[in-house]
Amino acid sequence: MVVELISVGTELLLGNIVNTNAAYLSERCADLGLSCFYQSVVGDNEERLTDVIKTALKRSDILILSGGLGPTADDLTKEVAAKVMGRELIMHEPSRKLIEEFFNKKGSKPTENNWKQAMMPKDAIVVDNENGTAPGVIIEAEGKKVILLPGPPNELIPMFEKNIVPYLSGEKSGIIYSRTVKICGVGESKAETMVKDLIDGQTNPTIAPYAKNCEVHLRVTAKAADEKEAKALLTPVLRELTNRFGANIYSMDKDTTLEKAVVDLLLDKNLTVSTAESCTGGMLAARLINVPGISNVYKSGYITYSNKAKRKILGVKQPLLENKGAVSKETAEAMAKGAAAISKSDVAVAVTGIAGPDGGTDEKPVGLVYIACNVRGKITVKKYNLSGNRAKIRETTVSCALILMRQCILKYDEEVAGGKR
Amino acid sequence: MVVELISVGTELLLGNIVNTNAAYLSERCADLGLSCFYQSVVGDNEERLTDVIKTALKRSDILILSGGLGPTADDLTKEVAAKVMGRELIMHEPSRKLIEEFFNKKGSKPTENNWKQAMMPKDAIVVDNENGTAPGVIIEAEGKKVILLPGPPNELIPMFEKNIVPYLSGEKSGIIYSRTVKICGVGESKAETMVKDLIDGQTNPTIAPYAKNCEVHLRVTAKAADEKEAKALLTPVLRELTNRFGANIYSMDKDTTLEKAVVDLLLDKNLTVSTAESCTGGMLAARLINVPGISNVYKSGYITYSNKAKRKILGVKQPLLENKGAVSKETAEAMAKGAAAISKSDVAVAVTGIAGPDGGTDEKPVGLVYIACNVRGKITVKKYNLSGNRAKIRETTVSCALILMRQCILKYDEEVAGGKR
Numbered sequence: 001m002v003v004e005l006i007s008v009g010t011e012l013l014l015g016n017i018v019n020t021n022a023a024y025l026s027e028r029c030a031d032l033g034l035s036c037f038y039q040s041v042v043g044d045n046e047e048r049l050t051d052v053i054k055t056a057l058k059r060s061d062i063l064i065l066s067g068g069l070g071p072t073a074d075d076l077t078k079e080v081a082a083k084v085m086g087r088e089l090i091m092h093e094p095s096r097k098l099i100e101e102f103f104n105k106k107g108s109k110p111t112e113n114n115w116k117q118a119m120m121p122k123d124a125i126v127v128d129n130e131n132g133t134a135p136g137v138i139i140e141a142e143g144k145k146v147i148l149l150p151g152p153p154n155e156l157i158p159m160f161e162k163n164i165v166p167y168l169s170g171e172k173s174g175i176i177y178s179r180t181v182k183i184c185g186v187g188e189s190k191a192e193t194m195v196k197d198l199i200d201g202q203t204n205p206t207i208a209p210y211a212k213n214c215e216v217h218l219r220v221t222a223k224a225a226d227e228k229e230a231k232a233l234l235t236p237v238l239r240e241l242t243n244r245f246g247a248n249i250y251s252m253d254k255d256t257t258l259e260k261a262v263v264d265l266l267l268d269k270n271l272t273v274s275t276a277e278s279c280t281g282g283m284l285a286a287r288l289i290n291v292p293g294i295s296n297v298y299k300s301g302y303i304t305y306s307n308k309a310k311r312k313i314l315g316v317k318q319p320l321l322e323n324k325g326a327v328s329k330e331t332a333e334a335m336a337k338g339a340a341a342i343s344k345s346d347v348a349v350a351v352t353g354i355a356g357p358d359g360g361t362d363e364k365p366v367g368l369v370y371i372a373c374n375v376r377g378k379i380t381v382k383k384y385n386l387s388g389n390r391a392k393i394r395e396t397t398v399s400c401a402l403i404l405m406r407q408c409i410l411k412y413d414e415e416v417a418g419g420k421r
Numbered sequence: 422m423v424v425e426l427i428s429v430g431t432e433l434l435l436g437n438i439v440n441t442n443a444a445y446l447s448e449r450c451a452d453l454g455l456s457c458f459y460q461s462v463v464g465d466n467e468e469r470l471t472d473v474i475k476t477a478l479k480r481s482d483i484l485i486l487s488g489g490l491g492p493t494a495d496d497l498t499k500e501v502a503a504k505v506m507g508r509e510l511i512m513h514e515p516s517r518k519l520i521e522e523f524f525n526k527k528g529s530k531p532t533e534n535n536w537k538q539a540m541m542p543k544d545a546i547v548v549d550n551e552n553g554t555a556p557g558v559i560i561e562a563e564g565k566k567v568i569l570l571p572g573p574p575n576e577l578i579p580m581f582e583k584n585i586v587p588y589l590s591g592e593k594s595g596i597i598y599s600r601t602v603k604i605c606g607v608g609e610s611k612a613e614t615m616v617k618d619l620i621d622g623q624t625n626p627t628i629a630p631y632a633k634n635c636e637v638h639l640r641v642t643a644k645a646a647d648e649k650e651a652k653a654l655l656t657p658v659l660r661e662l663t664n665r666f667g668a669n670i671y672s673m674d675k676d677t678t679l680e681k682a683v684v685d686l687l688l689d690k691n692l693t694v695s696t697a698e699s700c701t702g703g704m705l706a707a708r709l710i711n712v713p714g715i716s717n718v719y720k721s722g723y724i725t726y727s728n729k730a731k732r733k734i735l736g737v738k739q740p741l742l743e744n745k746g747a748v749s750k751e752t753a754e755a756m757a758k759g760a761a762a763i764s765k766s767d768v769a770v771a772v773t774g775i776a777g778p779d780g781g782t783d784e785k786p787v788g789l790v791y792i793a794c795n796v797r798g799k800i801t802v803k804k805y806n807l808s809g810n811r812a813k814i815r816e817t818t819v820s821c822a823l824i825l826m827r828q829c830i831l832k833y834d835e836e837v838a839g840g841k842r
Contacts, residue, residue, distance in 0.1 A: 013457045015448030016631055019440050022462070027436030036434045037469055039462035041443070048458055055476070210437060275703075275724065281710025282696075282703025285724045289702025290812060292778055294726070300734055301724025303696070303706045309721040309764075343730075357713055391711060 003029045004060035005039040006052055008068035008077050009151060012041045021066050021156055028160065030208075031221060032168050032176045034062065044068050049080045057084070057144055062168070067151030069134035071113040078121070078137060081146055085139050087121035095126055095135050102133055127163045131155045136163065177230035178221040181241050182251045184214065184258055184403045191216040194244055198237070205237050214399035215258060247410055258402050263291040265409050266347065271375075273405075274343035275301040276314055276335045276350040278326065279369065284351060284398045299345040304335065314338030314350075327352050329370055329381045336372035336379055348374040349405050353384070355393045367393055371401050373408040378416070380408050424450045425481035426460040427473055429489035429498050430572060433462045442487045442577055449581065451629075453589050453597045454644060455483065465489055470501045478505070478565055483589070488572030490555035492534040499542070499558060502567055506560050508542035516547055516556050523554055548584045552576045557584065598651035599642040602662050603672045605635065605679055605824045612637040615665055619658070626658050635820035636679060668831055679823050684712040686830055687768065692796075694826075695764035696722040697735055697756045699747065699773040700790065705819045720766040725756065735759030735771075748773050750791055750802045757793035757800055769795040770826050774805070776814045788814055792822050796833040801825065 005025050011017050022039050029036050038059065042052045049068075056063050068077030082089055096118040103110045117134050120126050127136030132155040137148040147164060149156045169175045183191055188211035192199075195218065199207050205222040220237050224230035242249060250261040266273055275285045285301040288294055302313050307326055310316040315338040316331055324330040335350030353369030360366035367386040372379055384400055386393045426446050432438050443460050450457050459480065463473045470489075477484050489498030503510055517539035524531045538555050541547050548557030553576040558569040568585060570577045590596045604612055609632035613620075616639065620628050626643035641658050645651035663670060671682040687694055696706045706722040709715055723734050728747055731737040736759040737752055745751040756771030774790030781787035788807040793800055805821055807814045 012444075013447055013460065014451050015444045015446070018444040023433075023436045023439040025436070026434055030435050037464060037466070038473070039434065041460035043458060045458070052459070277703070279710075280707070281715075281719075282698070282706030282722055282724065285703030286701070286707050286815075289700075289724070289726060290815065292811060294702075298702075298724075298726050300727070300730040301703055301722075303703065303710070303719075303722025303724070305710060305716060305719050306721070313721055390713060394707075394711070 001034050001062060002060045003034040003036050003062040003064060004056045005029075005036065006056060006063060006065045007039070007041045007151075008044060008049060008065060009041070010043040010074075012067075013043050021151070021153055024153070024157060025064055025066070025160070028165070029064075029168075031178050031219065032165065033221070033223060034168065044074045044076060046076055046080055049077065050084055053081060053084045053146070057146075061144060063144070063146045064149065064164075065146065066149045066156055069117070069137075069148060069150045071111070071117050071133065073113075077148055078119075081137075081139060081148055082121035082124075085121065085141050085146060087124065087139060087141075089119040090122055091115075092118050092120035092126055092135075095120065098128070098135070099133055125167075127159060129155055129159060130162075131158055138167065175225075175227060175230060176221060176223055177227055177234065178219055179234055179238060179252050180254055181218040181220060181238065181245070181249055182256065182258075182261075183216045183218065183245050183248050184250050184399075185248045185407060186216060186245065188216055191218075191245075195241070198240065205233055207237070207241075213258075214396060214403065247407075250406060257291075258399065258406075259287045260291045262402050262406050262409075263288060263294050263297065265406060266297040267293065269409060269413055271346040271409065272297050272299045272343075273347040273349070274299045274339050274345040276339035276348065277301070277303050278305055278310070278335075278352040279355040280351050280353075280394050280397050280401070281305055283394055284349065284401050287398055287402070299343045302339060302342075310335060313342075315341070325364065327354055327364055327368055327370060329372075329383065332370035332372035333379055333381050336374035336381075340374045340377075346376055347405065347409065349401055350374075351397055351401055353386075353393070353397055355390045355397075357390060369393070369397050369400070371397070371404050373401075373404050375408050375412040376416070378408075378412055380404065380411075422455050422483060423481045424455040424457050424483040424485060425477045426450075426457065427477060427484060427486045428460070428462045428572075429465060429470060429486060430462075431464040431495075433488075434464050442572065442574055445574070445578060446485055446487070446581070449586065450485075450589075452599050452640065452642060453586065454642065455589065465495045465497060467497055467501055470498065471505055474502060474505045474567070478567075482565060484565070484567045485570065485585075486567065487570045487577055490538070490558075490569060490571045492532070492538055492554065494534075498569055499540075502558075502560060502569055503542035503545075506542065506562050506567060508545065508560060508562075510540040511543055512536075513539050513541035513547055513556075516541060519549070519556070520554055546588075548580060550576055550580060551583075552579055559588065596646075596648060596651060597642060597644055598648055598655065599640055600655055600659060600673050601675055602639040602641060602659065602666070602670055603677070603679075603682075604637045604639065604666050604669050605671050605820075606669045606828060607637060607666065609637055612639075612666075616662070619661065626654055628658070634679075635817060635824065668828075671827060678712075679820065679827075680708045681712045683823050683827050683830075684709060684715050684718065686827060687718040688714065690830060690834055692767040692830065693718050693720045693764075694768040694770070695720045695760050695766040697760035697769065697771040698722070698724050699726055699731070699756075700776040701772050701774075701815050701818050701822070702726055704815055705770065705772060705822050708819055708823070720764045723760060723763075731756060734763075736762070746785065748775055748785055748789055748791060750793075750804065753791035753793035754800055754802050757795035757802075761795045761798075767797055768826065768830065770822055771795075772818055772822055774807075774814070774818055776811045776818075778811060790814070790818050790821070792818070792825050794822075794825050794829040796829050797837070799829075799833055799837070801829050801832075 125138035134150040139146045210217045222230040222233040304310040316334040340348035356366035369384040372381040546559035555571040560567045631638045643651040643654040725731040737755040761769035771793045777787035790805040793802040
C-alpha cells in the first residue's frame with residue numbers, strides 16, 4: 001500500500017513553522033510497512049488543494065492530510081476533500097455534542113464557526129479529538145482512503161497513535177508490532193556492522209537502524225496475525241540483539257530517553273547526583289532535570305564557567321589550573337572531586353571543554369572536551385574530540401556525559417556493590 | 422514570480438530527518454517577495470522525480486530543488502533535472518579542479534564517483550560550494566529557472582545566502598531588503614494590535630509579524646531599485662516602530678537572539694552575572710552560555726533543585742521555605758539575594774516554579790513560576806502562570822527570565838547609573 005502525505009497550511013509555505021508532522025507521519029507509516037513516495041505542502045486554497053488531492057489519488061492508495069480543519073473560513077481541507085470525493089457535508093450529531101461539552105467545560109460559548117467543525121462528509125468515519133475541537137475524518141471510496149487530521153502536533157500525534165495506527169494496521173491482514181532497541185556507547189557504523197548479517201537476512205521481523213545524538217536505535221518490526229504472534233516473532237531477535245550489544249542497550253521502551261535511563265538507574269541504585277559544568281554551562285543538568293522524578297536523586301549543580309568559579313566553588317587548585325589548564329584531564333577530575341565533596345552526592349559528573357568558536361589552540365583545539373565521573377570516589381575521566389559548531393559541541397558533550405555516567409554507575413555497581421552482595 | 426520547492430531524499434520520506442531546508446527556503450523566498458504555493462518531497466527515483474519536476478514547471482516560474490547532488494549512484498537530481506530541461510551533462514573544468522583541490526587538502530584521493538559531481542548541464546550557471554564537494558546549479562530555459570542546491574543545511578544555507586539571494590533579487594527589477602524588529606515583553610496579540618494600522622495601510626515596505634518563544638518579530642521588507650533607496654524606504658517605518666515599541670525592541674539585527682541581546686547589555690554596562698535555578702535546572706545558564714564572549718561577564722551558576730540545596734548553597738532560610746514554600750515570591754527573592762552574595766556578581770537572577778507534571782496544587786498549580794532579578798541589591802520579583810507540558814513550561818520560563826533581566830538592567834541603568842552621570 002502506498003501512502004501520500006499532504007500538509008495544508010500557509011504557515012508552512014511561509015516557513016513560519018517546520019513541518020515536523022510530515023517527519024512524524026512518515027516515520028510511523030514506515031513502521032506500519034506502508035511506502036511513502038511523495039509528500040506535498042499546499043496552502044489553504046481551494047483550487048490548489050483540489051489539484052494536489054486529485055494528483056495524489058492517481059498515484060497513491062492512502063492520503064493523509066493534516067491541517068486546515070480549524071473553525072475559521074480559511075480552513076477548508078474537509079470541505080475540499082469531501083468535494084473531490086463526491087461527498088456532501090452533513091451535521092454529525094456526536095461531534096456537535098462534543099463541541100458543546102468542550103465549550104461548557106471551558107465556561108465559554110461556541111461561535112457560529114465552531115459548528116462548522118461538526119459538519120462531516122456523508123458516510124465518513126469520524127475520529128474523536130481528545131485534545132481539541134477538530135475531529136479527524138476518514139473517507140473511503142473506490143479503494144482509496146483519505147484521512148484528515150488536525151494540524152497541531154499535540155492533537156495529530158495522539159489521534160494518529162490511538163485511532164489511525166489501529167485503522168491502518170487493520171487495513172492489512174494482520175498487525176504490525178515494533179520495539180525499539182536503544183543503544184549508546186557504540187558508534188553508528190560499528191553498530192550497523194554488528195547487525196549487518198541480521199539486516200541482510202531479514203524478512204520478518206525487519207531491523208531498521210537510526211542514528212541520532214550519539215545513540216543508535218534499532219527498530220525491530222514484526223508483521224503477524226495478532227499481537228501475541230508478533231511478540232513471539234520479536235523475542236528471538238531481541239534476544240540476539242541483547243547478546244550482541246549487552247549493557248550498551250539502555251532501553252527497549254519507545255518513551256525512555258537516555259537521560260531518563262540514567263535517572264532510572266540512579267533511582268534504582270539509590271544514588272544521588274550532582275553536576276559541575278564548564279563549557280556545557282547547565283545543559284547537562286537541564287537535560288537530567290527534564291526527567292520527572294529527578295528531585296529524589298538530584299542534589300545540586302554548579303556552573304563554573306570561569307577559572308575563578310572552578311577554584312572558589314569546586315576547590316580546583318590554582319597551580320593545577322595554571323599548569324594543566326582549565327581544559328585538562330586533571331581539572332575535570334578535580335571538578336568531579338570538588339562537586340562530590342561539597343554536594344555530598346554519590347555521583348558527581350564534571351565537564352570541561354572548548355566549545356568555540358574562539359579559545360582553541362593547536363594543542364587544545366575547539367571540540368576538545370574532558371568529562372569526569374566520580375562514583376563514590378572512583379573517578380573515570382574520558383577525553384573527547386568533538387566536531388561541529390558551538391551549539392553542536394555542547395549538545396554532543398551532554399550526550400557523552402550521560403553515556404559515561406551510565407557506564408560508570410553500571411561498572412561501580414558490578415565491581416563494588418556487586419562484590420559486597 | 423512563483424517559486425516551488427522540491428526536496429529530494431528518501432530520508433525525508435522515511436521521516437528520518439525533519440525538512441528544515443523547506444522552512445528555511447520558504448522563509449527566505451517570502452523575504453524576497455516570491456510567492457510559494459507548493460512544496461514537494463520525493464525520493465531519489467528517476468521516474469517520480471521527473472514527474473514532480475514536470476508538474477512544478479507547469480505551475481511555477483522558479484524551482485528550487487535541494488538534495489540528491491552527492492557523489493553516489495543514488496544521487497540523481499542533477500541528471501534528472503538536466504534531462505527534463507533538455508540539457509546534456511558535460512565536464513565542468515573549474516568544478517573538476519575544485520574537487521581535486523578539496524581532496525588534496527584533505528590528503529585523500531577522490532574516487533571515480535566524485536568526478537560525477539563535476540559534470541554539469543550544458544550552459545548552466547555553476548555555483549561554488551564552499552562547504553562541500555557538490556556545486557549548486559542554475560538552469561535557465563524558456564522563462565523558467567531551475568535551481569539545484571546541496572541537501573546538507575550547512576552547505577545549502579551559506580550557498581543560498583551568498584549566491585542565490587543576489588541571483589533571485591536580480592531577477593526582479595530592483596532588490597528586496599528586510600530588517601527584523603525583534604520585540605520582547607509585549608504579547609503577540611497586543612503587538613499585532615499595536616501595528617494593525619500600519620499593516621493594513623502597507624504597500625512598500627510591508628510589515629509581517631511572527632510570534633515565537635515569548636517574542637514578536639516584525640519583518641519589514643522594502644522593494645526598491647537599489648539598497649540605498651530600500652534603506653530610505655525602511656527608515657521612517659523603523660522609526661515609527663521604535664516610537665511605538667520603545668525599549669521593548671531588543672534588536673533589529675537578524676542574528677541577534679534575546680540571550681545575545683542580554684549578554685551584549687551586560688558587556689556594555691560592564692555588569693557580571695550569576696544564575697540560581699530550580700525548575701529550569703540549568704537551562705537559563707545554558708542559553709546564556711551559548712553566546713560566545715559570555716565568559717567576560719558570567720561568574721557562576723547554581724542549580725538548587727531541592728530545598729536543601731536552596732538552603733545550603735544559596736542560604737535560603739528553612740522557616741521561609743516552610744512558611745512560604747519553595748515556589749514563592751519570597752523564596753525567589755532570597756535565592757537572588759543569596760546568589761549575588763556568594764558569587765559577588767552585579768546581576769543575579771533566580772528561578773523557582775512548578776514545571777509539572779506532578780507537584781501542582783489548587784493554590785500553586787503546575788505552571789506557577791517566580792523569577793527574581795537582583796541588580797546590585799535592587800530586586801524585582803515577577804509571578805507567571807505558564808501553560809504547556811514540563812518542557813514547554815521550562816523553556817518559556819527561561820525566555821521570561823531573559824526578558825526580566827533585560828528590563829531590570831535597563832531600569833537600573835536609567836534610575837541609578839543614569840542619575841549619577
